[in-house]
Amino acid sequence: MSEELSFKEEGKVFFNNIRHGRMGALPAIIGFFVLVVLFSFLSPVFFTSLNFANLLQQSAPLIILAMGLVFILLVAEIDLSAGVTSGLVSAIFVVTLKNLGIPWWLAVMLALLVGVGIGLVIGIMVSKVGIPSFVVTLAAFLAFQGLQLMVIGQGGLYRIESPEILSLENGNLSVAFGWALAVFLVGFVLLSGLISRKRRRKNGHANRTISVLYFQVAMTALVVFSSVYFLSLHRGSNPEVQIQGVPVAVLVVLVVLIPSSYLLNRTPFGIHVYAVGGNPEGARRAGINVGKLRIIIFMIGSGLASISGLMAASRVGTVDASAGRTVVLSGVAAAVVGGVSLFGGRGRLTDAVIGGLVIAVIDNGLGLLSLPSGLNLAVTGAVLLMAATADALSRKHGTLTGR
Template identity: 50%
Template sequence: MSATTTNPFKTGQKIAVPAKDDGGLWGYLRNYGQRVRGGDMGALPAVLGLIVLSIIFSVARPSFFTPANFANLLTQAGPIVVIGMGLVFVLLLGEIDLSAGFASGVCAAVLAILLTTHGYPWYVGVAAAIVTGVVIGLLLGFLVAKVGIPSFVVTLAAFLGFQGVVLWLLDEGTNISVRNDVIISLENEYMPPLVGWALAALMVLGFAATQLIQQRNRRRRGLPVLLWQVVAFRVVGLAVLVGIAVAVLNEERSRNALFSLKGVPIVVPVVGVLLLLWTFVLRRTAFGRHIYAVGGNREAARRAGIAVDRIRISAFVICSAMAAVGGILAASMARSVDPNTGGSNVLLYAVAAAVIGGTSLFGGKGRVLDAVLGGLVITMIINGMGLVGWSSAYKYVATGIVLLLAASVDAFSRRRAAASS
């Protein structure tokens, strides 16, 4: 295979760079409108959902729209978002991992046993939990990719199996508490206000710098560049959103004058780093490109020389490893691990998070950011309905309906995309 690529026809002809097909800002907006109508809605449903839900719940319960509840919302969303991020990789391949919830339970149990029962330091526990996740992912991926069992069946079996493993690890259902300060702080501590501001500034500046460098590189090569208004809108938009969030979180939330409660929850930068990491992997590396390719057309990927089996196994490994991280966050939030950690509807919430955010159940389409946006929507529903005082019965029904709605948006946008091509 020739590794060098040169223009195959060096006939000295002038290379015509296509003229920019936009008509300024207006053209860009019109293009965007067309894309949305064509079924490519991106994050739009999730963002609209967030806005509508916050209005409804704020009207129903004013206590919903307070800094204290905002901080609650973010910490509650942690495990769901992280498990959802991992699921995005599996969903991108058009597969499903039904066992991610209980996999997170198994990993959390490993963590709790090592920390509490055996007294290991936190990093040993965290490493062991993540390694457990990787091993689980290897096993699932092997069964799906090499043995050829549909992922639905493999992970359904694992869903039942891991439920048993958690019980066994916890001696038929005892509750192991987690008392390690580092682990507990993940979901229960807050950053000093100044650190919050510094991180926010770093994030916005970093984003602006990457955008500007990208545009400069493209302009230098004579490639079409984005309108400066669009770049400015993105940077300023991010700055405003992050700024408001940090300002709200840095407000005093304690009702007790004796101690102070303010700052950005520690879990937020943790999720932020994971978001950056996996977005980088998916968008900027060949591995990420190959995940999309395998999800879009497995045969084409195979013919292009991509090791399809390896890609499929790695997606399951990433999913289970992220489930382990989600399990650690869940253990931190509950300050303990019990047989129900990662159980009941954790998996459903995580899948719903990815799908509501815009990741397709049919494979080939999705971003890690989807899990964050969708996870916030899901958490807002749980949190809001809790505040309004609805019973669990309603919560289950409402969450189910939201998942169905998200899946129908997905199916609908696929139909639109198919019809418009």
């Protein structure tokens, strides 16, 4: 059993990992802060409570889409159709809500069911029929745009008339709820850390030095508390109307993130996902049903894309035949920028959150500077390419050193 490392030695291990290209989400985190500082200087509007809330709401659909892609990228597959799936599902949602006269939650269930069903079909095509996921989802990408047009009708535009759905991207939590959420998050990080340490000590396992945990808790507290404070300020332009509090969208992201992370980190299924991404043949020989797992992964991916589609619809307030077109591949981009490997087996769900924020910040910041609209796509493309380069280089380094 290894000796407990001091905080300083932990730092050394950390920098050693970086030197060897095992950087995870670090470049994206640094990139995010650099962009925030840059845009704060360039635009007086950027670093305001109003724009911060706006940024979070803007990033939420993207983050959820990217979380779905994390699952898919972890098993070294790709889903080019995630964006259009989100658009198609939002179209089905508004049309059923309007034409069938069913309650909003039933329409949501129906839409999600369609989404998961799409994943099932893609998964079967990939894992049972054996078509590369690139081709299956490219076909879906084309077909779903057509389907969406048929569902909505030529030139059709549906307004979302469900206040519940609209509040997902436009509502705010009460200030008290926001603080409660912050305390819960920080407490969760601290308590789960302490409990795990206690259990390990009881079993005679070595723990990492406690300062690592304190450092993690302090950083979490700093980010969470300052964000909640900032979001609790009044941000309406009209003093008559109170706009304050953490956006509901943040809660939605957390509600998706926490159970999904649990699934990926704390269950056999999660380990199997990483195993299939790392060594599919090894996973098969260990008795993992790789085919079934791939199908489930595509179902999760498309399911999350559907939630993302509903969030995007809530944000815009309407759904037309081109909904979902703007995020076509942003999900992949966000996941990769966040540090998820395109080669499978490496990445976390929080990477999607960070990557989604980076892409949203580029979009948001460049938008405020009123630069030519093409620029933000070009910049996003360049950032994606940089992230993919880092991923490829760290992998290449790994093969060269036989690791």
